[in-house]
Amino acid sequence: MRCNIIGVLDNGIQGLTPATLKLIENADLIIASSRTLTLFAEHISHAQQKDLSGHLSQVATWISQAIAQNQHIVVFATGDPLCHGIASYLYKKLPHEQLHVVPNISSIQLAFARMGVAWQDAHIVSVHSKDAGEWSKGASSDHGLYPLLQAIFNHDKLAILTSPDNTPDRIARMMLIANIADQFTISVAENLLSDDERVISRSNIESIAEQNFNGNNIVILQRQQKTIEKIIFGVQDSDFLQRKPDKGLITKREVRAVSLARMQLKTHSIVWDIGAGSGAVGLEAARICSHGYVYAVEKNSADFEIASTNAENFEIYNYHLINNKAPLGMESWPKPDAVFIGGTGGELAPLISLCLQQLNTDGWLVMNFVTVENLATAIETLKKQQAVWDITQLQASRSQAILNMNRLKAENPVWIVSAQRQVL
Secondary structure, rough: OOEEEEEEEOHHHHHHHHHHHHHHHHHOOEEEOOOHHHHHHHHHHOEEEEEEOHHHHHHHHHHHHHHOOOEEEEEEEEHHHHHHHHHHHHHHHHHHEEEEOOOOOOOOHHHHHHHHOOOOOOEEEEOOOOOOOOOOOOOOOOOHHHHHHHHHHHOOOOEEEEOOOHHHHHHHHHHOOOOOHEEEEEEEOOOOOOOEEEEEEEHHHHHHHOOOOOOEEEEEEEOOOOOOOOOOOOOOOOHHHOOOOOOOOOOOOHHHHHHHHOOOOOOOEEEEEOOOOOHHHHHHHHHOOOEEEEEEEOHHHHHHHHHHHHHHOOOOOOOOEEEEEOOOOOOOOOOOOOOEEEOEEEEHHHHHHHHHHHHOOOOOOEEEEEEEHHHHHHHHHHHOOOEEEEEEOOOOOEEEEEOOOOEEEEEEEEEEEEOOOOOO
């Protein structure tokens, strides 16, 4: 006995084959959302009905119990059950041989057909989840809409499955706050195949932000001009705004490159940047961690403004900077996969202890020092914490023109200390 997971659309039985209708007629148990059960109410005869709305975690148990009783089971899903549908979830919970998927046209495919737009290159995102709340300026990676915003930054064409809470107008307002509204056109397909179907094609974001939608929508975003590929790693020092008259108070490119390499970053890494300065290390880390997030703190108000401006100029949004003296303001930050310390405000030892305690397993703490005293404090603290650590001394020289020739001008030597928490 197998459970049939059947894809349905809002045209009900009109969109199903005779063979699929037979499966529904013979079912002893039908599991579906309340909306779908209502849609098929006239065509369900003797079958017991279970509403999965708010009970997803129980569905696998219901199926297992029904199979044990040799019952015929049908689960209704929207469109293609394996495209952001319940089938993927059930395949993780039940043996594959107990499940059989009967796909329909996906709602995404149908929406693109309504717009006359090819969809093979579209990136698919779902916000069909709990109420994420409105996006606000400065919202970070813990916001429910953050993965969607990151997807919008990284793709030129998107298909978005919405929900009654996370509606097209909410998405449009988020894009306005993030200052990317003018980069895209937006299309919305609502209640597809229903009597009240509504299709809005290639509108502007501002217009959609002011309308009301029920959440039974597909949103299509199309970037008006394809993104120009940006440098991910190795940005020139001169591209960063820096403090004047003390211009040059950033981690120089050679040191920055080695420090970032020692942080062992991944695309989804969470990074702390303590003593952000002009933001060079944290902002380049944000580019590398395109699906992660960087939390930064800088106590100097002038540097805070410069780093904030650099983030805007580089169009980096997976980056949150606070103006404070570490560790103040860091209490709510998620545990990091990597920490960079470029400045400490005289609190080096306690900061090292805090960062080692908060690091995720296999995370790295990387620190830059230009004074012997700070290096000595760091080594002493790491020994007390029984950390695993090493030191790299780096001194780079850059060519400098002199008359019609070139000479090498030495940069200040820097100690790069890399450490991990010892796992006992």
